[in-house]
Amino acid sequence: MATRDIVFIALFAALMAALGLFPPLMIPGLGIPITAQSMGPMLIGGILGARRGFLSMLLFLALVAIGMPLLSGGRGGLAAFVGPWSGFIYGWALAALVIGFLIERVWSRLDFVRAFGISVLGGIGIIYGVGVPWYSAMSGMGLVEAFTGSMIAFIPGDLIKAGIAAAVIVAVKRAYPLITPQLSRSRA
Template sequence: MATKDVVYIALFAALMAVLAVFPPLTIPALGVPITAQSMGVMLAGGILGARRGALAMVLFLVLVAVGLPLLSGGRGGIGVFAGPTAGFLFGWVVAAYVIGWLTERFWTGLGFVGAFLISVFGGIVVLYAVGIPVVAAVADIPLWTALAGSAAFIPGDLVKAGIAAAVIATVKRSYPLIPARARAGRA
């Protein structure tokens, strides 16, 4: 792995920490806080590609596990991996990989709409598919109840996917970080 790859991975792990600083936005009608960190997952996969994006999330989770308070609300430590949101934390690695893999495959024609659809699929569908069953199991609630409760986050996640898509499309045009060898022959 090249030095610049290590730097990019560390940079996006740091971006995840910075996104935790933004205060959660609460939807008044629902009372559901929406945090910015899932947008970091979309950005890592869409800008760095599958391998580096997933490794950035792994590095971030290792830093959380050793006790750094890098999650929204200043949480950290090994205990967060035993709570109801643990599936979403592990899902960040999977989601970043899926987003990166799809971005690499559709690189040639990738624009805002494609980046948005990829961000929605990886950052919402895949992430929820990993996270919601863990919420249901840890909270000892029916899967349908966990799914219904998570639906309140979808509007905020769609906004984050739109912001991430705009950034991904802009970075692709101006300074693509996905190496040619990763996207060669995958359009």
């Protein structure tokens, strides 16, 4: 792995930590915070690609696991990985991987619409696909009840985050093409 790749991985793990500086907004009765960090996997996977994006998220999660208070609200440590909302955290690394993989496939024809669709699929679909079953198991709710009664309230905000991420991904592609995903560089 090149030094540049290591720098990007660390830099984007730091970006994920910086997104945690925004205080979480708790919805009464749900116990799941609305955070800016859920936009992180969209940005990280979309800009770095699958491999570097996934490694960046793993680095971030490892730092949280060893106790660094990098999650929104200053949380960190192993306890962050066992709460009712922890499934969403597990979904971050997978989301960055999937988003990066898909962005790499459309890099040469990437536009806002494609970036938005991929951000929605990975940043909402994948994260909810991991987080909702976890929340359902931890809260004792059924899957449908966990989604319709609890998670559906988060979708409008997550769509806004996907739009912001898509705009940034496309802008970075145009302004700083040196951060091209790995597969695109090998094809070009």
